[in-house]
Amino acid sequence: MTSLFARSNFDWSRYLKSLKYALFVMRKPLTGFWDLIHEGYGTMAAAHTIVIAYIMVQVIARTMTNFQFWNVNMETFNIVMVVLQIIIPLFLWCIANWSLTTLFEGKGKLSQIYMGVAYAMTPLVIIEIFLVFLSHVLTAAEGQIYFMLLSFSMLWFIVLVLCAMKEIHDYSFAKAIATSLVTIIAIGVIVFILVMFFAVISDGVAYIMSLVQEIMFRFN
Numbered sequence: 001m002t003s004l005f006a007r008s009n010f011d012w013s014r015y016l017k018s019l020k021y022a023l024f025v026m027r028k029p030l031t032g033f034w035d036l037i038h039e040g041y042g043t044m045a046a047a048h049t050i051v052i053a054y055i056m057v058q059v060i061a062r063t064m065t066n067f068q069f070w071n072v073n074m075e076t077f078n079i080v081m082v083v084l085q086i087i088i089p090l091f092l093w094c095i096a097n098w099s100l101t102t103l104f105e106g107k108g109k110l111s112q113i114y115m116g117v118a119y120a121m122t123p124l125v126i127i128e129i130f131l132v133f134l135s136h137v138l139t140a141a142e143g144q145i146y147f148m149l150l151s152f153s154m155l156w157f158i159v160l161v162l163c164a165m166k167e168i169h170d171y172s173f174a175k176a177i178a179t180s181l182v183t184i185i186a187i188g189v190i191v192f193i194l195v196m197f198f199a200v201i202s203d204g205v206a207y208i209m210s211l212v213q214e215i216m217f218r219f220n
Contacts, residue, residue: 010045018043022050022122026156029163036119037112037168044111047118051090054121057129058082066135069146089187093117096186101169101179108168116164120157127153 021041025032036042059082062072094117098110108116131149138146166176 015043015045017041018046019049022046022119025119026122026160029160030167033116033119033160033164033167037108037116042115042119044115047115050118050121050125051086053125055083055086057125057132058086061128061132065132066138068140069135069138069143090114090117092187092190093183096190097165097179097183100182100186101165104175104179106169106171106179108165112168113165116168117161120160120164123153123156123160127156 018041021032021036025036032041059079062070062077062082063074094110094114097113098106098108100106101108127149131146131153134149135146162173162176162180165171165180166173169176169179171179
């Protein structure tokens, strides 16, 4: 019984090491992502932590950034929408990329793709939380610095995602870029199909409801 309980304990040491490893991935992405996936340096727990941290940073950024740089109407602000704006694109990227790369000799698993993108979010978490504080120091005339750093964090994220796709699927850089571009197109197709599907369902439900109302009206 004791041994069973011991085996069920969470490995905090490995978790903390894998979370710290995200900083190495930022600096040396090619080596970092290869070891992250193929050498077991990464963990799903750390990946979840980074995604949750980015969600929290986005909530903080939208509510605490100086209004000169990010003016949010707090009366209509919805945390659920912030979460969905991050989780849905992440989910669609993983599904679309995995579906495509299985057709183009990609070696990555769905969980590995998710882990790679999650670790690539590290500069977004670090830089954007820094920008929240910086926004209260800079004047409106110095706003170019704020937006330059924000753009830099997004560019860094994109480079890291491309490096992740290269190492996870064992692609060349050209193939990683090509499959990433096709993945974006695939996401658009998926969104279009989902919108059409729900539109048809909505019209069908509306038609049935109107039919039921008409029948009830006739009998009454």
